[in-house]
Amino acid sequence: xxxxxxxxxxxxxxxxxxxxxxxxxxxxxxxxxxxxxxxxxxxxxxxxxxxxxxxxxxxxxxxxxxxxxxxxxxxxxxxxxxxxxxxxxxxxxxxxxxxxxxxxxxxxxxxx
Numbered sequence: 001x002x003x004x005x006x007x008x009x010x011x012x013x014x015x016x017x018x019x020x021x022x023x024x025x026x027x028x029x030x031x032x033x034x035x036x037x038x039x040x041x042x043x044x045x046x047x048x049x050x051x052x053x054x055x056x057x058x059x060x061x062x063x064x065x066x067x068x069x070x071x072x073x074x075x076x077x078x079x080x081x082x083x084x085x086x087x088x089x090x091x092x093x094x095x096x097x098x099x100x101x102x103x104x105x106x107x108x109x110x111x112x
Contacts, residue, residue: 003030004072004083004095006105011070012080013040018065022073026062034064041065076100 005011009025018040027036041063049056071080074097082098091111095104 003028003067005035005067005070006095009104010073011035011037012073013037013065013069014071014080015069016065017041025070027064028067029064030067032064033067035067035070036062036064037070038062072097072104074100074102075104076102 012022023038023040044058047053074081084096093108094106
């Protein structure tokens with residue numbers, strides 16, 4: 001299933017507490033409709049001392065946010081944009097930025 005956001009994309013948060021923040025997508029969970037964005041939706045995790053964390057204490061980590069709350073950044077204008085899909089002459093599919101028409105990467109390779 002083709003989604004408008006993929007791992008490695010630079011996205012801007014358009015809703016929620018972190019609205020306006022920009023970060024790279026670390027993981028996409030298409031089934032749950034969530035994305036993990038670097039530096040966005042950070043929470044504290046309280047840990048008791050263990051072998052892995054002998055000090056214990058609080059660690060900060062990112063939590064997933066809904067995929068509908070992020071938009072990919074347009075490579076040409078450096079602003080958030082909606083995403084469209086285009087089928088090329090060779091049969092490959094690519095994502096395109098709606099505002100500028102720039103390619104955001106190939107989704108499906110051309111059939112052999």
